[in-house]
Amino acid sequence: MRVPDDYCRYLVMHAKSNERLLARTEGLTALDLEVSTSPEAVSLRRMVYAVMSEVHRMKAFVRLRPLGDRVLWGYMKPRHRIGEHTSEHFARRNPGTIIVLGNGSESWTAFFRQGRMMRIQGAGLNETLDRLKSALKISEEEKGADAEGAKANDQDVDDIWQTYYDSQYCPERKNLQAFRQRMPARDQEAAGLQLMQKKREMTLEDFWQQ
Numbered sequence: 001m002r003v004p005d006d007y008c009r010y011l012v013m014h015a016k017s018n019e020r021l022l023a024r025t026e027g028l029t030a031l032d033l034e035v036s037t038s039p040e041a042v043s044l045r046r047m048v049y050a051v052m053s054e055v056h057r058m059k060a061f062v063r064l065r066p067l068g069d070r071v072l073w074g075y076m077k078p079r080h081r082i083g084e085h086t087s088e089h090f091a092r093r094n095p096g097t098i099i100v101l102g103n104g105s106e107s108w109t110a111f112f113r114q115g116r117m118m119r120i121q122g123a124g125l126n127e128t129l130d131r132l133k134s135a136l137k138i139s140e141e142e143k144g145a146d147a148e149g150a151k152a153n154d155q156d157v158d159d160i161w162q163t164y165y166d167s168q169y170c171p172e173r174k175n176l177q178a179f180r181q182r183m184p185a186r187d188q189e190a191a192g193l194q195l196m197q198k199k200r201e202m203t204l205e206d207f208w209q210q
Helices: 007-011 019-023 030-035 039-061 083-093 125-143 154-166 171-182 185-190 204-208
Strands: 071-075 098-102 107-113 116-122
Touching: 007 019, 007 039, 030 039, 039 083, 071 125, 083 098, 083 107, 083 116, 098 125, 098 154, 107 125, 107 154, 116 125, 125 154
Parallel strands: 071 098
Antiparallel strands: 098 107, 107 116
């Protein structure tokens, strides 16, 4: 296994990654990390390999199940912070389909369409699926009886995503400024919170502009 040029992308997903550790990679190329025998380089290399291996396993072994026409979900409980990365992988493979991965305590939802990725990190998998079921029900009711039995189109899945997004509760919205001061932007991004910092009334078109 070789160290990729963008190895920091994997290092930041390691469960023990932090700002101090990432600062130690400044000026360290992938080749340096791969050939160096220094204890620090060996430790960093092992961390990168650990994340890469888990990402590979999750992509290979996670099984997706349908929830309606435009939602696929699967169980995943990773050791490292790869949930968002993995959900995006499946979303790109299934454009126009909402992907949900998660376990009893957390979940990652991704939606890729027209070259744009949207994502949300939420509570446990069951709670997230319940919210999506509600969104699906609302979408079906709004389509009316004439559309009964018809497959979802692009507008339907947009509506489902919007309804699901609007149902999310994010405590940090109550005091966003204080939250940002306590939590570095990098950690907000790694945790999938950037999308949830937007106002509840945000339209889907606003998502596309991100």
